[in-house]
Amino acid sequence: MKNTYGNHIAITLFGESHGPSVGVVMDGLTPGLPVDDAVIADFLSRRRPQGVISTTRQEPDAFVIESGVFNGKTTGTPLCIRIPNTDVRSEDYTDIERLARPGHADLAAHCKYNGFEDYRGGGHFSGRITAALVAAAGIVMPALEKKGIRIGTHIRRLGGVEDRAFLEVSADIDVLHTNFPVLDASAEERMKAQILAAKDDGDSVGGVLETAVVGMPAGVGEPWFDTLEGLLSHALFSIPAIKGVEFGDGFALADMRGSEANDAWYMQEKPVTETNHNGGINGGITNGMPIVFRCAVKPTPTIAKEQHTVSLIDGEDCVLAARGRHDPCIVHRAAVVVDAVTALVLCDVLAGRFGTDWLGEV
Amino acid sequence: MKNTYGNHIAITLFGESHGPSVGVVMDGLTPGLPVDDAVIADFLSRRRPQGVISTTRQEPDAFVIESGVFNGKTTGTPLCIRIPNTDVRSEDYTDIERLARPGHADLAAHCKYNGFEDYRGGGHFSGRITAALVAAAGIVMPALEKKGIRIGTHIRRLGGVEDRAFLEVSADIDVLHTNFPVLDASAEERMKAQILAAKDDGDSVGGVLETAVVGMPAGVGEPWFDTLEGLLSHALFSIPAIKGVEFGDGFALADMRGSEANDAWYMQEKPVTETNHNGGINGGITNGMPIVFRCAVKPTPTIAKEQHTVSLIDGEDCVLAARGRHDPCIVHRAAVVVDAVTALVLCDVLAGRFGTDWLGEV
């Protein structure tokens, strides 16, 4: 069991919500990838809290590249990005020393770490850690795009409000790199209304994120056990609040017949499928069609409403009403994190398939 | 990218559907675990085809333990189980050399292996390989059970017919170790009717498998990236036809509010939750409640109906109508495979947490 992801380009995250910094070390990067601070900053801005629908904790997300970049390009040696924590109010979390917040990792972490965990703000379980993930994606995403591999995630559903599905995948991806990514522009207002309604109730909402990838070469993945589905889901389930991952039509396939679920092949210069019920992956391996998957995001567990729970100190039954700053919804903020995780997983498998230098070759 | 699963107890599968044998090597096993051939045989019998609802390929699944067992106990050195293939009719598959079967890995594998793959019967992608997985579980499952860790999988849905959900999880598991595991006995007949109806139409059906684990200690898993959800899903997506994995209420959580989705804690000797919407896992780490997850199983891609596809030889558009022996449904046969994968993943993480010898300690 490890806190590192990847066999070829490996990602290790460190940091606690209320510690000095959060950060990431990326090992195995192709040398010579251009590193643009503005791209990293743009990625970070997409996960930053946004006004009334988000927490009031404001982190500038200034980052320092400690290693692995020279003359504006990756060197190929481990690249460390560090993001100092600044707007920390640890006093808000003194109760948490005592109370297991329902839906959070507090009790599980207490058992795992024998009580030595840094519980302030969720510690190493905090969504804050995803800032480092997103910064890491800022290193590799431009290189993926140069190879024609593009990734986009939209809010497929939020608080019961539906966005439309992907239609023209490549064109759809173009419009998604925003703070609140939807394909049907009219969905944004209705979704935000759901967030505010939940906030007013001292409650929170969840949703479904849908991701598409175009341009992946066919033939990437392993049958047992490093299927592309397995590798992606392995990494995606680390994103806080994700409780389900499905590929192609996913759970809907369970109610289809084979004649509906199969994607018929035909020639269009190369073999393509008429439909994409399998989400671009057969037998765990890319088939050249767009990769499509969805992640279920549960509602933010931190809510203002009173909840029953127990004390981690003395095992007494208690009542908790969250103070501190929190998000009534993190679905929209998680979209760029899903993009980032997807980019990092794909870079890893592509480096395994085509070697160290491939990502930098034009 | 690897065809091995596990950091502590590692599982490597080998074999092709129409090759000499399929098999598994298990590395890192606790020494001294009793090995009972009858248990392995029983596991294998649960995934074997069953009469009219299954393929007519009949494999006795005789197995040979090549290494790692001495005097009826595991030695702790790599344990190899080999299962010879016998009822092979490769002549049925000559067309496959030419045609990419829709819904199968043929085209993806052709791209990955540059045309050198053994395509007969799906080769290394065949469900036949799961026989080795199931045999491997026959080694570790009795040891898990001695530690009080029990695993059960039932057919939650098949061809649109629902089984009831888990209620008393521990008692429910007791009834599931059969060839057609359901909790509501009346569901079996209706599900089988769906299978036969599909078969009559030259078609196939899918379903949903639901799995529960009781007895897992709290505090197992890592936050980034080896969450228990990530580790389980990584391995589960290798099982052919699985296209979605969700934990606890999974995708249904997306439409809940935080106050519904959170599981309140209270004391009952130790902290327990009133509900289990999170499926026994918070922040990627076990919380001591039963682990519950569901896998979406797509309908068997091999169907008798005609389908459009392309030739892998000359890139011509073609029509395929499957010959050969195939299953109109593999949902019920996959249940024991899910049990097996779950057992192997749990053994791996438990060995990582508690060391090499823990599984054998009484």
Place this chain on the structure above:
Amino acid sequence: MKNTYGNHIAITLFGESHGPSVGVVMDGLTPGLPVDDAVIADFLSRRRPQGVISTTRQEPDAFVIESGVFNGKTTGTPLCIRIPNTDVRSEDYTDIERLARPGHADLAAHCKYNGFEDYRGGGHFSGRITAALVAAAGIVMPALEKKGIRIGTHIRRLGGVEDRAFLEVSADIDVLHTNFPVLDASAEERMKAQILAAKDDGDSVGGVLETAVVGMPAGVGEPWFDTLEGLLSHALFSIPAIKGVEFGDGFALADMRGSEANDAWYMQEKPVTETNHNGGINGGITNGMPIVFRCAVKPTPTIAKEQHTVSLIDGEDCVLAARGRHDPCIVHRAAVVVDAVTALVLCDVLAGRFGTDWLGEV
């Protein structure tokens, strides 16, 4: 801790000296490599016992390729080679149940495996397992050679008798693929005399193996921690009896000054060094010059002479005089094993550097 080597092409060994078979699973192989049974058989014959200077155990080393080969070529899926054990006389080893053989792994294994190890003939620690390693090399060595990468090992010293060092490395390698590889043909007789002298005394001798590799591209290896020296030594120390590994001038460098030890660069189409004190590796990474290293092989621990030891059963002090069949020297038999391990390590790092298909590209 694992019984698998390699991140890209991974090798797992299984089997016990007196079990049904020994074998290997190779994962990550390039698809399309020609597999020639005669090459594998030739490799196996080079490690087979030879007349009076070896054990009288005679294994035909018939092997079965269980998976991963189709139409005479690797498929790219896990390739399993199984070598059945036949000439097993377990009765010779009944004493071993009681006595820890000095210089052998018996006591260490007893502690590690809690007494459950298969102790017959050394079990999984037996040199017999290297047959599977050598067979595995028979798969990849021809592919390496097609890429211009050639490996040779000679007996640099045996029982105090010296062979000459490598001079014209590439030409020297040509003469080494024999049963008793030396560069100075006159050394063979004198070395064999030492073996027979030791045998007559009920004793054994050791030696030093020296290996050279030509044709490795420059720029392969990692600085921390997967240096090429680290990767090679990691694997080489598994070969029974190897107790030291040194690169270039190795321990002799400790007594040089920098001005002697440094290898000056000059241009000869590409940069080359005047000397090769560093054995083709700088900073853990290949520099394009021949890789040269030496392995210290201790004398075979099994000897006929009486030795003091203890019983593993009752902890009593005892006297052991080995029965059974054993080698008075394994240095010459280990040469092809060092070749094999070297080939497998290089394939792994080359696959990591250049991708899955590189080894098969002409």
Place this chain on the structure above:
Amino acid sequence: MKNTYGNHIAITLFGESHGPSVGVVMDGLTPGLPVDDAVIADFLSRRRPQGVISTTRQEPDAFVIESGVFNGKTTGTPLCIRIPNTDVRSEDYTDIERLARPGHADLAAHCKYNGFEDYRGGGHFSGRITAALVAAAGIVMPALEKKGIRIGTHIRRLGGVEDRAFLEVSADIDVLHTNFPVLDASAEERMKAQILAAKDDGDSVGGVLETAVVGMPAGVGEPWFDTLEGLLSHALFSIPAIKGVEFGDGFALADMRGSEANDAWYMQEKPVTETNHNGGINGGITNGMPIVFRCAVKPTPTIAKEQHTVSLIDGEDCVLAARGRHDPCIVHRAAVVVDAVTALVLCDVLAGRFGTDWLGEV
């Protein structure tokens, strides 16, 4: 190929000699280990340059623990230590852009990283990186010592001057945690004289480090391929200038007979050996005796004397005379680095054997 070491407690190093900082991330640490800044500082001081026998680059080695420590104890989440670089004079290294320093990694790195490497001061290949390794050892060494596992390294030979071998290993270790560790106090002056003599000649000297470990439990290591010898050597070869590793009597065993090399067992409460020619390891697994090994350290490649080399820019033959600050000998400074690497490797294997919490249990 990775820049991470360890399966259970994993160490990733980052940083370049002339970048913002060097650092380490440790993943998998036991929660609750006390962290004492003074211990870390003491470790760092042992590798710091010392007066006339060392470089004049003076780094205060102030360190920041960025994560993984809370209330003075490890949390069990990834622990990042960052050591800012301060005394950087990059202008000394402008020539290096052009010239491959003989004995250094410059040319190999140039090939590996396609010219994108940070060449200043050796970049990621610099001995400076070992500061992070040594700091990491400051976290785990006190915990190892509490478990009775103690590690000591002395300068066995330097510039031809010999120190005595280990005699009473445990007592000998007590005197070694100094800046210039020798067992025979009289050796220090003579060794230092050799260093100064080389310095006066614009040259450098090498030597041999000898390490002993007491208190390791028997039964740790794997036969194929994670032998303790393999794991230790894998990590040790990353230390710059190490070109050979031998265990027990190492290369001297090659010239012994079996009756000399075998270590006879006898009972002394538990089984112990009369001699320790095998260095506490049989078959790759600890046997309960002290672990003893030696590392060959080549002379520092940077020397003031003129050397022939080539330009990395235009491939011209050139002459190099090193400017900049450098050590005429790094053998003494490397001793604590060998201690550190040994400690980290042992923690990793012990965590694998006994689980996550073992190191913290008293």
